[in-house]
Amino acid sequence: xxxxxLPITSGLPRGLRGVFPFLVAIPVLxxxxxxxxxxxxxxxxxxxxxxxxxxxxxLNIVNGMTGQFSIGHAGFMAVGAYIAGKFSLETKQLxxxxxxVAVSDQLMFIVALLIGGSCAALCGFIVGLPSLRLKGxxxxxxxxxxxxxxxxxxxxxxxxxxxxGLSGIPQRSSFFMVYFWVFLTIVIARRIAASTHGRSLxxxxxxxxxxxxxxxxxxxxKVRAFVVSSFFAGVAGGLFAHFVPIINPGSFTxxxxxxxxxxxxxxxxxxxxxxxxxxxxxxxxxxxxxxAFVALSGGQASLAQKVDQIRMPIYGILLVxxxxxxxxxLFGNKEIWDVVPRWWSRRRKGLA
Amino acid sequence: MADLLQHLINGLASGTIYALVALGYTxxxxxxxxxxxxxGDVMMVGAYLGYSTAQRLGRPAQSxxxxxxxxxxxxxxxxxxxxxxxERFAYRPLRDKPRLTSLITAIGISFTLEYGFQLDFGPLPxxxxxxxxxxxxxxxxxxxGDGDVxxxxxxxxxxxxxxxxxVTLQYLVFKTRFGRAMRAVSxxxxxxxxxxxxxxxxxxxxxxxxxxxAAGAGILYAIKDTAIHPLMGLYIGxxxxxxxxxxxIGHVPGAVVGALLLGLVEEFVVxxxxxxxxxxxxxxxxxVVLLVRPEGLFGRVAAEKV
Numbered sequence: 005x006x007x008x009x010l011p012i013t014s015g016l017p018r019g020l021r022g023v024f025p026f027l028v029a030i031p032v033l034x035x036x037x038x039x040x041x042x043x044x045x046x047x048x049x050x051x052x053x054x055x056x057x058x059x060x061x062x063l064n065i066v067n068g069m070t071g072q073f074s075i076g077h078a079g080f081m082a083v084g085a086y087i088a089g090k091f092s093l094e095t096k097q098l099x100x101x102x103x104x105v106a107v108s109d110q111l112m113f114i115v116a117l118l119i120g121g122s123c124a125a126l127c128g129f130i131v132g133l134p135s136l137r138l139k140g141x142x143x144x145x146x147x148x149x150x151x152x153x154x155x156x157x158x159x160x161x162x163x164x165x166x167x168x169g170l171s172g173i174p175q176r177s178s179f180f181m182v183y184f185w186v187f188l189t190i191v192i193a194r195r196i197a198a199s200t201h202g203r204s205l206x207x208x209x210x211x212x213x214x215x216x217x218x219x220x221x222x223x224x225x226k227v228r229a230f231v232v233s234s235f236f237a238g239v240a241g242g243l244f245a246h247f248v249p250i251i252n253p254g255s256f257t258x259x260x261x262x263x264x265x266x267x268x269x270x271x272x273x274x275x276x277x278x279x280x281x282x283x284x285x286x287x288x289x290x291x292x293x294x295x296a297f298v299a300l301s302g303g304q305a306s307l308a309q310k311v312d313q314i315r316m317p318i319y320g321i322l323l324v325x326x327x328x329x330x331x332x333x334l335f336g337n338k339e340i341w342d343v344v345p346r347w348w349s350r351r352r353k354g355l356a
Numbered sequence: 357m358a359d360l361l362q363h364l365i366n367g368l369a370s371g372t373i374y375a376l377v378a379l380g381y382t383x384x385x386x387x388x389x390x391x392x393x394x395x396g397d398v399m400m401v402g403a404y405l406g407y408s409t410a411q412r413l414g415r416p417a418q419s420x421x422x423x424x425x426x427x428x429x430x431x432x433x434x435x436x437x438x439x440x441x442x443e444r445f446a447y448r449p450l451r452d453k454p455r456l457t458s459l460i461t462a463i464g465i466s467f468t469l470e471y472g473f474q475l476d477f478g479p480l481p482x483x484x485x486x487x488x489x490x491x492x493x494x495x496x497x498x499x500x501g502d503g504d505v506x507x508x509x510x511x512x513x514x515x516x517x518x519x520x521x522x523v524t525l526q527y528l529v530f531k532t533r534f535g536r537a538m539r540a541v542s543x544x545x546x547x548x549x550x551x552x553x554x555x556x557x558x559x560x561x562x563x564x565x566x567x568x569x570a571a572g573a574g575i576l577y578a579i580k581d582t583a584i585h586p587l588m589g590l591y592i593g594x595x596x597x598x599x600x601x602x603x604x605i606g607h608v609p610g611a612v613v614g615a616l617l618l619g620l621v622e623e624f625v626v627x628x629x630x631x632x633x634x635x636x637x638x639x640x641x642x643x644v645v646l647l648v649r650p651e652g653l654f655g656r657v658a659a660e661k662v
Contacts, residue, residue, distance in 0.1 A: 073456055075463070134647045141391045141459060142646060145597060149639030152594075156636035258590070262467060269460055316471030323464030324446055331450070331457045 029187045037180040047179050051247045053287045054182035055240045058189045060267040060279040062236035065193055067265065068274035068337070069202065070229045071209030072136065073144045077237050077264045079151030080124040082256035084238025086164050088120030089173045089245035096174055113176040117185070117242040124238025125231045127154075132230035137223055151261055155253045169252025170245070177247035185243060189236050193276050196232070205229055209274070259316070266319050270326060272333030277340040290315050358504035363627045364620070369511040371619025372518040373580065376573035377596035378603070378611040379525060380566030386542040386606040387562045390455065393462035394442060395570055396593015397469035398435050400586060402571025403488070403578045404473065404481060406431040410489040424491050428517075431575055432568040439567025443560050466590075473586035485585035488578040514576045521572055522612060528565070529608060538562055542606065591635060595622075598642040604655025613653065 040046055059077055066074045092113065100108040127150070135146035158164045165171075196202045204225045207215035216222050245251050267286055271278030326333065335343055377399055384392045409430040410418040417423045446465050450458045476482030498507040529535040537558045540548040549555045577592060578584045599618045603610030618638060625637045645652065 071456065073459060131643075134643065137650070141455070142601070142650075144459060145391070145594070145601070146639075146643060146646065148594065149598075149642055153636045153639050156633060160630070160632050262463065265460075265463070313471070313475055317468045317475065320464045320466070320468030320471065323467065324461050327457045327461045327464065328446075328449055331453055 025187070025191055030184075033180050033183050033187070036183070037178060040179055048247065049288075049291065050179055051177060051182045051243070053284055054186045055244050056264070056267065056283040056287050057186050057280050058236055058240040058243070059264045060271065060283040061186075061189050061193050061276055062233045062240070063264050064268050064271075064274065064276060064279045065196060065205075065229050066233045067268050068272070068279070069197060069205045069209060070226055071212075071273075072226060072230070073141070074147040074230070074233070075144050075258075075261050075265055076131075076147030076149070076151035077233075078256040078258070078260035079147070079154040080128060080234040080237035081241035081244070081260070082151075082154050082158065082253070083124040083127050084117075084120035084241030085245040085251050085256070086120075086158060086170065086241075087123045087238070088116040088242030089170050089251055090164065091116040091119055092173050092176065092246065093170065109174070109176050110181070113181065113246065116246075117239050120242035120245075121235045121238040124241065125235035128231045128234025128237075129227065132227045132234075136226040136230060148258065148261070151256070151258065155256060158253050165252070167253060169250050169254075171250040173245050173251070175247060175249075177243055182243050182247075185236075185239055189239075190276060190280070192232070192236075196229075197276070201225065201228070206274075262319065266323055269323060269333055272335035272337060274337030275333065275335040275339055278333060278335035278338075281340070282334070358501060359627070361500070361505045363623050365505070365507055365511065366627075367620035367623030368616060369514060369580065369619070370623065371616035372515050373573050373577050374592070374596045374599050374619055375612045375615035376518055376521060376569050376576070377592060378599040378615045379522070379608065380570045381597050381600040382603070382605055382608060382611040383538075383562050383566050385600070386608075387538060387545065387559050388447070388451070390447065390458050391462065391597065392447075392563075392566070393459070393593070394465040394469060395566065396589035396591075396596065397466050398438055398442075398567045398589070399570040399574040399577070399592060400473070400584070400589030401438055401469060402431040402435040402567075402574035403584045403588065405434040405571065406491075406575040406578065407486060407488055407584060410491055415489075418489055418491050419493060427491055428572060428575060431571040435567040435571035435574075436564040439563040440560055442567075443563040447563075448556070448559075466593075470586055470590060481586065483586060485583040488582055488584050490579075490582075491575075492579055510579050514579065517572065517576060521569060525565070525569070526608070534558070534561060595638040598638045601642060601652055602645050604652030607652070607654045610652060610654035 040050070059081060063074065063077050066072050095112055095116075098112065099105055100111060103111070131146060131150045135143045159167050196205070204215065204220045207218065207220055208222050208225060212222055241256075244255075248255075263286070267282040268279050270286070271280070271282035377395065380395050380398075381392060384390060384395070406427045409427045410423070413423050413426065418427065442465055446461045447458055450461060473480055474483040492510045492513055495509045496506050497509040497512050499505070527535075529538060537548070537553045538561070540551065540553055541555055541558045541562075545555050545559075548558075573592075574584075574589075577588070581588075595618060596615065599615035600611045601614070602617060603612070603614030605611075618641065621641055622634060622637045626634050
């Protein structure tokens, strides 16, 4: 069982422990925002990484902590993206009175994200309630089916632009906003893991029958975990919609869901830091490979396209190999600070 | 009225193909309690094997009776080997691990096949759809009125082949030693092992059988759809799985009934609304069935024993 509190905060007085992460994170993020705000490509890549981190960490609540298997995360992301995007499009001209335009825009953006997240959470509730009463495999197939249904609905709805998607959504996202939500997701995931709620989730993951026998309301906890996870997936989608020029059904296919699953599994089912690390590496790796190939081939685009093609089968093989060789993922259900110091001290001892 | 009849025929035709794929799901689930997510992709590989065999045979030979038989045998044999390989290397090492791990492996295999076949170097075909050779030349077999209701010859032939394969399967499962061993393993694979049944071999055999059926379905689907592409297995596989769940997963005749039902529902929804809704129908149907009767039409409720 992983240690639950961040090691840094354990020395603080009790009252401060809850707000301490916020006191640190907000100034740091604001400073970073000032540093990177002019470098658009960097912000773009960082935003994609951020969205992937939110997706991976939130999926980890269901797949990792609760041991249920959802493979429709892109569906919830799509709900968030489309609802938030549509809201922003419709209210583009509106501004809250007595406030500067920038501030009012950001407030409207937050409202859009919350609406998108809530709609995704509602969908999570509707999908989760029947399927979470069933075994894990059914949940997998129902979530997958749900993702597909969402895609088909979007493709058939005029208001969502059908296959063409939505364009012209105001680009209100910023480095600060994305990473503030990343931070919020991580804090909430960690708090859940450390709470009574989290203990129940771990119990369900280890042995559902035993958990039920010990008085854990398994369906209730599973549905709640699912709703929280869907909410953040929706927020991730909302953020995504506000920094890419266009969203269309093609951005939220089965492939996207599997990408997130690979991140969670590779990082270790139940390890929040593992999921973060995997999300960063698996987002940067193809980009880096693409740049490297373009540089090597003297600007030929065809090799770069090959990288994109090869990425998918490699994801598949990676999943199989991971399950065969290290079914618990890189970090298992431990966090980085559980693994690294021990490994470090063992190495130092080995050297001495 | 003619409309209704035509939809009925089309629905039955696609239902039989779903049924062949669904049988593979239900058999594997029966012996292993595993959803073989890669099953639809095995079907896709079968279609491609049939495609390359037909190409190699050339034009007159591929549509002769011997040629068609050879196309089917090559695809089914090749896929049986593929199924054997997948079971041996991806599922067997994980058999005693939590079921989630084999589910993830299955998704991994499925992903590898789907996107591996989209690469375009070496023998791999690339992402573009290929026209499947006309090994059965389409001809109207039966026309009612002024072309109001048409039954195509390939619909009849597919139906007959599918029925023949299902009857063979039924015989295999209920009349042979292998079938009895299979049923025993499905009942309780540990006890079956103690009773001297070679569990590993039976499970491998089940995979081969299911994969061969899938390959047959792949070719029938290719004849119907006239084109094949690397992602074709994804949706057919999922829908066949839905069919198996509707019939009660692990129940052989249930899978057939579920598949026919799904084929009909899909055809009617698409026929009376728009074809862009096709992919949502199956999952909507699944969710409804899971809500009302989670064990499926013929399934039994099994309490989980500790």
